[in-house]
Amino acid sequence: MEDAYIIELYWQRDESAISSTEQKYGSYCYQVAYNILSDREDSEECVSDTWLRAWNVIPPQKPDRLKLFLAKITRNLSLDCLKTRNAQKRGGGEIPLILDELAECVADTGNAEAEFMANELTRDVNTFVRSLPEREGNLFIRRYFFCESVGQAAWRYGLTEGNAAVILSRTRQKLKCFLQQKGYEV
Amino acid sequence: MSRMQLLEWIGGLDEDLLERSELPAKRNRPYWIPLVAAAACLCLICGAFWGLGGGKKVAMDNAANGDAPLREDESSLIGSRDPMDGIMDSDETKTERPSAGTVSDTCQNQSYWAQHSLEQADSPEITVFFSRQELDTWLESHPELTGQDRDAVLKICEKYDASYFTKQALLLTRVGGANDQTDYAKKGFLHKVAGKLETDWMLYLFETEEGDSASADGCRYVFTEADPDCAIAPGDTVAVQLLPWEETPRS
Structure with a gap:
């Protein structure tokens, strides 16, 4: 249908x-x-x-x-x-790993300002992903939006798991620099 | 900003970006290239296996089964003894001298091949060896066999044609267990003497009824005619094989 x-x-x-x-x-x-x-x-x-x-x-x-x-x-x-x-902040599946990976990009200090700037940050994340090469952007989305495992995401694009992990690591570093440039506290 | 917040905000990605990630990835190389590469590797491995020993083993197996042609560049095994000397006295007996013979490679299980040509009979009317006709001829022993301590089976495997080997086994001849005290033994007939093989082999062909093992002088010969329509004639070349005695049960 x-x-x-x-x-x-x-x-x-x-x-x-x-x-x-x-x-x-x-x-x-x-x-x-x-x-x-x-x-x-x-x-x-x-x-x-x-x-x-x-x-x-x-x-x-x-x-x-x-x-x-x-x-x-x-x-x-x-x-x-x-x-x-989860009263404790760790969940199941890929989430603990994903949160650990995202810790490379941001300081884990929740504050009201960040909540207030949510819409703006979402827009900036979109800008960041669009600035990435297509393959890196797709890997980033599969990993951090769809929460797929690194192996699943790598398979989807014909990469080895190690190669995908390296690409994701570099993308996180880029995201950190991007957020710093935008003035976010990371 | 917390990690969880960042994760949630990533959830606000535009749908066109999400849709792009859903599309199947463009492959950098055609899908069939890995298959071709795998097939090529398999061919190389098979070729290497064949070259390193697989082919040789198969050829040896075929030779052991009587399927391989004999090498013709081996040393001749021309018999030099008079085969009639003190052996054959029957009127029905016709003696043939070996005119030529070769010894092939040694095969597995210590079996030995020899190609042996039967000379034309002295009597021109003899065209085939009849039933109960006795033929004796000499095969010089292979140097590797001389002095070996073993009984053996001498098997005529097939009639040799100039162009090809027939697949019919003419006669399966078991020769062994000879009595050392007989004249046959003294003439160097294939047997075990004091634990050693004699230096010469003498090949007897008896065309008798299947299972007939009688012999006047106590030696025992058993013949099996595999194909009654296929007989040995003077001038034929036959391939003979010396097999370890253990391979064929005594009858």
Whole structure:
């Protein structure tokens, strides 16, 4: 079923939109959630919440790319679930490793200013990724957006795991320099 | 700014960037190049194996099975003794002198090949060796065998044609266990004497009924005619093989 038709069902408030979405993107969203949570039940719960969130935001939104729109929702819900689930700051799966890697880029000092500047920082991150060569940018996204393992991301682009790890390390250094230039406290 | 915040903000990446990362990667090289490289390596390995010994082993196996042609550049084994000397006195007996013979490579399991030509019979009317006809001829022993302590089986494996080896086994002749006290033994017939092989071998062909092992002088010969329609005639060249005795059970 075409995405446009599914979105049209959402706009018509037809509940079959949810089953159609689940049928088409259920496993994809589950994989996104599982990369973050590494837990079957939590992942399934996040995917179910994704359908509900999509039902609530469409309309008024009308996403151009339904798949990635759902991936974003699932990712955010999974991170929220992770924070809720773990009083300790470490989660399961790839997240501890990813957080350790991102520590190279930022000082771990949460503050209100950073929350306030969230939109601006998101825009800057977009600018940073666009400035990267395509392969480095894609690796960065697979690793830090979709939370895939280094091996998975490397396989996707025909690289060895070691090569991908080196590319990601250099990208993190670039990100650190970029954020410093932008005046962020890192 | 915390790591978790950075991770969350990365979640705000534009969808076109996310979509770009979803696309399959462009391969730097065609997919078939690794396959071709793997096939080439496999060919090299097989070639090296064949060159280093696989081929030789197969050839030796074939030779042991009687499938390999004999080398013709070996030293001649022309017999020099009179085969009639004190041995054959029957009217039915025809004696053939070896006109030429060669010894081939030594094979596995200490078996030895010899190519032996039977001279034309003295009597022109003799065109084939009839049943119960006795032929004796001499094969000079191979130097490597002389003095070895072993019984042996002498096997006529196939009739040699000028252009090819026939695949028919003419006669499977077991010669062994000879009585040292017989005249045959004294004439250097293939046997075990005092633990040593004599220097010359004498080959007897008896075309008798299958399983007939009788012999007037106590020596024992057993013949198996594998193909009754295929007989040895004077002038034929035969391939003979000396095998370890253990390979064939005594009958």
